[in-house]
Amino acid sequence: MKTPSLKPALVVVVSLLLVLASAQTKAKPHSTHQISVKAANAVVLKKFPGKIVGKTKLENEEGKWQYGVLVMSKKVLREVMVDAKTGKIASVEVTDLKKEHQEAIEDAKSAKGAKKGAVKKSKKDDEDGEKEDK
Numbered sequence: 837m838k839t840p841s842l843k844p845a846l847v848v849v850v851s852l853l854l855v856l857a858s859a860q861t862k863a864k865p866h867s868t869h870q871i872s873v874k875a876a877n878a879v880v881l882k883k884f885p886g887k888i889v890g891k892t893k894l895e896n897e898e899g900k901w902q903y904g905v906l907v908m909s910k911k912v913l914r915e916v917m918v919d920a921k922t923g924k925i926a927s928v929e930v931t932d933l934k935k936e937h938q939e940a941i942e943d944a945k946s947a948k949g950a951k952k953g954a955v956k957k958s959k960k961d962d963e964d965g966e967k968e969d970k
Contacts, residue, residue, distance in 0.1 A: 875917040884909040884916065884924060889933075894920060902926055902949065933937035 837861070873892045886909030893904050901920040906913060913933065917926040 840920070869904075870921050871918075871923040873903060875923060876905055879918055879923055879925065880905045880907050880916045884914060886910065889913065891935075897926075900926070906931075 873894075877888050877892055884907050886907050889906040889908050894904075895902055895904050895917075897917065901916040903920055905916045905918060907916060913931050913936075915929045915931050915936065917928075918924070919926045
């Protein structure tokens, strides 16, 4: 008597796994923002016709995700914050490139400091764990 082959069953299982994996990679990840950078820029340009300066950045401002858009309109540079969920303008500030550059430096320093603090805390936690183990 001949035993049945497992090859057809194995082919079916592998095919199903590939289909499922493909479907999962095509699904969009859940995010806290609903609009794109392009849409945020369009909102700003509609209100302040001109030219976008630099890159539009997604920022967490006081617990709210907003796009920071710099726009040069009629020789005035503005930083326009667009709510990333609603697409509405949250705030407008007249600024200049020197001020924006200084803010970028300060943001980088604070981010670096926060990262160092997390690393230091982690090392301290590791040391405390070693003391408890001994």
